[in-house]
Each structure stands twice: as C-alpha cells, then as structure tokens.
Amino acid sequence: MASGEASAAQVAQAHLDRIAAVDGEVGAFLHVDPETVLAQARAIDERRAAGEELGPLAGVPIAHKDVFTTTDMPTTAGSKILEGWRPPYDATVTARLRAAGLVILGKTNMDEFAMGSSTENSAYRTTRNPWDLSRIPGGSSGGSSAAVAAFEAPLATGTDTGGSIRQPAAVTGIVGMKPTYGGSSRYGLIAFASSLDTPGPFARNVLDAALLQEAFSGHDPMDSTSVDQPVPAVVEAARRADVAGMTVGVVKEFSGDGYQPGVAARFAETVALLESLGAKVVEVSCPNFTYALPAYYLIAPSECSSNLARFDAMRFGLRVGDDGARSAEEVMALTRAEGFGPEVKRRIMLGTYALSSGYYDAYYGKAQQVRTLITRDFDAAFEQVDVLISPTTPTTAFPIGERADDPMAMYLADLCTIPSNLAGNAAISVPCxxxxxxxxxxxxxxxxxLADDRVYRAAAAVEGALEDRWGGPLLAQAPDLAGGAK
Incomplete structure (x- = not known):
C-alpha cells in the first residue's frame, strides 16, 4: 500500500471477499459491515494520496474481539445479555487502532464474557478451527484466532485472562502475545477478572504481532492499572531475532504425563533447536506452578462475580419481565437467568461462594497467597535465566463438544498459561x-x-529457524477452505 501497488480499499475488499467465502464454515465473526469497512479504507487512501505521513499499519485490516467497546458496531462480549448493545464510547485499544489507521473488519466471536477455552460458550455461534472444522479454535479469543488462521484478517485483537490469546494461537498455528499486565489499556474492555485481563495481538508472524502491540500499547490515564512506563522496544526485538548467549529455562513442572505425545515431541525438538541457535538451555523448577490452576479458578470467578454484578437489567442490555407488575429485584433475577449462559453462571456462583462470609480467607485469601508464591517462583527463575519455555497447551485442538460437559477437562487447556496471568509477566505462543x-x-x-521485547526476540529466532526448516510458514501447510489462493 505504501508503494502504491495496492490501495487500502482493494486490500479491505479482498478480505471482505475472503470472509464471504469461508466464514460461513469458520464462524469467526459476529458482526461485519462492508460499507463501514470500505469507508475506513477509502479514508486511509485519501490521507495517503494527500501526502500525509502514515504509520506502518495504516490501511491494514484487523479483526476486533467483541469484548472491546466500539461506537460504530455492537459490543456483546459473546452474551445474550448485551445483544445489540452499541456503546457510547470506544475502548482505548479501539481508539488507538483507529488512530494508527488500521481498518476494523468487524467483531469476532468469543466465549461469553471471555470465560472458556473453546469458543463453544458463545451465545451466538460455534467457531471452528480452520485446520479441521470439527475442532475447536481455542478460547476465549477463538473468533480472532480463527479469523487470522483462515486468512480472513492478517491481524486481530484478543484478551488474555488465563491463556485466552496464547492457547487459541497455539491450536490454530499462529502467533499470540500476552503483554505485561498494565502494558495495554483495559479501559473499554468489558471486564471478566480485572487483575488478570490483558489485551494483546494475534498475527501470522512475530514481527506483525510486535507492530500491532506497539500500535495499541502504552500508558492510559483512563486505566488505573496502566503502567506508566515506555512501551518496550518490541518491534526492534522482533527484527533482531537472536538467542545467541541467552539462557533459556525449561519449566520442570510443565513436562511429563498429561501432555499429548506429539506436543511433547515438538517441544523437545524446539529445545534442541534453541541450543543449536546458541542458547544455553537449563531446567528450572517452579514448584508453586502446580497450584496455579486451582488458585486461578478461585481468583478469576471471584472477580467475575463482582464485575458482572453491573448487568442488572436497569442500565443497559437485556431486560426480561419488565411488565410494570414486577419489582426491580424480580426483573434483575429473570434477566440474569435468561441472559447469562451456563459457564458464566457457574463462575459467578463459584466466585460468590469464595467471597462469602466465613469462606473468604479460606478460599479467595488463600488463593491470593498462592499467587504471591507463583510470582516469587518467577522472580527466582528469572535470576537464573533470560526466558522460560514450555508447551503452550498440553494437547492440540480437541473435537467440538468433547469437553463441553466436563468443565475440569476444559480448564486443563490453560494449565501452562495461567501462571503468567497470575504473576502479570509477558508471554507469547509461537508455532513450533x-x-x-x-x-x-x-x-x-x-x-x-516489562521485558516483552525479550519474548519477541526469542520468538522471532525460533520462528525464523523453523520456517527455514519447513520452507515457509506453518500456515502454508493448512488446508485451503475456499479451494483457491489464501
């Protein structure tokens, strides 16, 4: 586009055509308005033609997770309780995408209120994995990961509360980054668990992810948890792509039984690859990581119980049974019963119980103590190594419906990703x-x-070496859904 080879409008139209061709099968999007998309693209073309200096992503299409508020599109968080709601303001991430000149293609499907690992908890549709349409695309950001993997968008936004960017990226063969907590603004992000939620990028390569993270990151006075520090030099690090001299720690607790043999084999090969690239690889024990999953499933539901209290049928969204004869309490109860799905109700009940009188210290308070121990494990590990590595998720994408009735099996998909959310550090998933x-x-x-750049440097090195070995990107090996060029 910068060279004049193609216009932003042409690029946008090509992606709209791709969405029309394959999204009926994939189900990545909840909302696409072609007129609005093309108007955005034409505005970029006009600015470029006028000689305006534009950013590196100006005119590039992007899929936007339906958890970020958008004034020109509905924002539902995958829930019936917000069906058709049009927010009066843009999220900071949305505003920064617009300011960078990205063309927002539409809003992507997700597990309701970001609660899930398969995007089967959406109130609207089931999203499918482009590699195998009978499999899940991960969750909760499965619509975004599927859109990028299906070539419906080159970039997408997601949010990572317990692995909801990294796990979908892993099972769809793309790159997904959870920035340092507070490095990207939560203002206008519909909250699930406020001490954990982290916006981040999806892309088909490491450099593109870095460019997108740089575009929407940085301090935001509208977010009280925003880090008032410069954005790490992630783009420069992604271009450096070098692990020579780095010490890489293999997390002892993320190995052994419970990992699919093919996952374990690819991980072992990647460890050997890192050594061949000049990294020193050592085993590191983080003993409290084994308690991360139970601690998370007390902390996150507790925060969700508090955050979702705002959906009371009085201020916005769905309202059921308001016939003038019922009290506000009855209308609220009917609305929440009809508007929330089973997983959201389950987590609200778990969290309310954990916060209740007589149980707060035993459950929520104890889980927060475990969180501190996990953070200390990370601190001790990073005194010995530059980065830690593990498989992103214990298995590849599982069949749709296989774990729908077994919440514990579903939760195990986030076994390796949760510790970084509890500690707030940076973590990425890259195809291996x-x-x-x-x-x-x-x-x-x-x-x-705040060492996000270190993650990108190592990820780019792995990506480059593996693509040399494969003769191109991993996604080149994916089946073509439309029977033509991707």
Missing amino acids: GLSDDGLPVGLQIMAPA
Whole structure:
C-alpha cells in the first residue's frame, strides 16, 4: 500500500471477499459491515494520496474481539445479555487502532464474557478451527484466532485472562502475545477478572504481532492499572531475532504425563533447536506452578462475580419481565437467568461462594497467597535465566463438544498459561510444528514483567529457524477452505 501497488480499499475488499467465502464454515465473526469497512479504507487512501505521513499499519485490516467497546458496531462480549448493545464510547485499544489507521473488519466471536477455552460458550455461534472444522479454535479469543488462521484478517485483537490469546494461537498455528499486565489499556474492555485481563495481538508472524502491540500499547490515564512506563522496544526485538548467549529455562513442572505425545515431541525438538541457535538451555523448577490452576479458578470467578454484578437489567442490555407488575429485584433475577449462559453462571456462583462470609480467607485469601508464591517462583527463575519455555497447551485442538460437559477437562487447556496471568509477566505462543494428528503445536516463551521485547526476540529466532526448516510458514501447510489462493 505504501508503494502504491495496492490501495487500502482493494486490500479491505479482498478480505471482505475472503470472509464471504469461508466464514460461513469458520464462524469467526459476529458482526461485519462492508460499507463501514470500505469507508475506513477509502479514508486511509485519501490521507495517503494527500501526502500525509502514515504509520506502518495504516490501511491494514484487523479483526476486533467483541469484548472491546466500539461506537460504530455492537459490543456483546459473546452474551445474550448485551445483544445489540452499541456503546457510547470506544475502548482505548479501539481508539488507538483507529488512530494508527488500521481498518476494523468487524467483531469476532468469543466465549461469553471471555470465560472458556473453546469458543463453544458463545451465545451466538460455534467457531471452528480452520485446520479441521470439527475442532475447536481455542478460547476465549477463538473468533480472532480463527479469523487470522483462515486468512480472513492478517491481524486481530484478543484478551488474555488465563491463556485466552496464547492457547487459541497455539491450536490454530499462529502467533499470540500476552503483554505485561498494565502494558495495554483495559479501559473499554468489558471486564471478566480485572487483575488478570490483558489485551494483546494475534498475527501470522512475530514481527506483525510486535507492530500491532506497539500500535495499541502504552500508558492510559483512563486505566488505573496502566503502567506508566515506555512501551518496550518490541518491534526492534522482533527484527533482531537472536538467542545467541541467552539462557533459556525449561519449566520442570510443565513436562511429563498429561501432555499429548506429539506436543511433547515438538517441544523437545524446539529445545534442541534453541541450543543449536546458541542458547544455553537449563531446567528450572517452579514448584508453586502446580497450584496455579486451582488458585486461578478461585481468583478469576471471584472477580467475575463482582464485575458482572453491573448487568442488572436497569442500565443497559437485556431486560426480561419488565411488565410494570414486577419489582426491580424480580426483573434483575429473570434477566440474569435468561441472559447469562451456563459457564458464566457457574463462575459467578463459584466466585460468590469464595467471597462469602466465613469462606473468604479460606478460599479467595488463600488463593491470593498462592499467587504471591507463583510470582516469587518467577522472580527466582528469572535470576537464573533470560526466558522460560514450555508447551503452550498440553494437547492440540480437541473435537467440538468433547469437553463441553466436563468443565475440569476444559480448564486443563490453560494449565501452562495461567501462571503468567497470575504473576502479570509477558508471554507469547509461537508455532513450533505439527503433532502426529496433523494439528499445530505452540511453544510458550515467558519473560519478566516489562521485558516483552525479550519474548519477541526469542520468538522471532525460533520462528525464523523453523520456517527455514519447513520452507515457509506453518500456515502454508493448512488446508485451503475456499479451494483457491489464501
């Protein structure tokens, strides 16, 4: 586009055509308005023609997770309780995408209020994995990951509360980054768990993810948890792509039984690859990581119980039974019963119980103490190593419906990703090959808080070496859904 080879309007139209061709099968989007998309693109073309200096992503289409508020599109968080709601303001991430000149294609499907690991909890539709349409695309940001993997968008936004960017990226064969907590603004992000939620990028390569993170990150006075520090030099690090001299720690607790053989094999090969690239690889024990999953499933539901109290049928969204004869309490109860799905109700009940009188210290308070121990494990590990690595998720994408009735099995998909959310440090998933079932495997790379650049440097090195080995990107091996050029 910058060279004049193609216009932003042409690029946008090509992606709208792709969405029309394959999204009926994939189900990545909840809302697409072609007129608005093309108007955005034409505005970029006019600015470029006028000689205005534009950013590196100006005119690039992007899919936007339906958890960020948007004034020109509905924002539902995948829930019936917000069906058709048009917010009066843009999220900070949305505003920064617009300011950078990105063309927002539409809003992507997600697990309701970001609660899930498969995007089966959406109130609207089931999203499918472009590698195998009978499989899940991960969650909660499964619509975004599927859109990027299906070539419906080159970039997408997601949010990561317990792995909701990294796990979908891993199972769809793309790059997904959880920035340092507070490095990207939560203002206008519909809250699930406020001490954990982190906006981040999806892309088909590491450099694109870095460019997108740089575009929407940085201090925001509208977010009280926003870090008032410069954005790490992530783009420069992604271009450096070098692990020579780095010390890489393999997390001892994320190995052994419970990992699909193909996942374990690709991880072992990647460890050997890092050594061949000049990294020193050592094993590191983080003993309290084994308690991360139970601690998370007390902290996150407790915060969700508090955050979702605002959906009371009085201020916005769905209202059921308001016939003038019922009290406000009855209308609220009817609305929440009809508007929330089973997983959201389950987590609200778990969280309310954990916060209740007589149980607060035993459950929520104890979980926060475990969180401190996990943070200390990270601190001790990063005194020895530059980055930590593990498989992103224990298995490849599982069949749709396989875990829908087994919440515990579903929660285990986030086994390796949750510790970084509890500690708030940076972590990425980058493709590292295909398992024996022909489905993508992800490598997770973790670094200290505000060392996002270190993550990108290592991820780009792995990506470059593996693409040299494969003869191109992993996604080139994916089936073509439309029977033509991707």
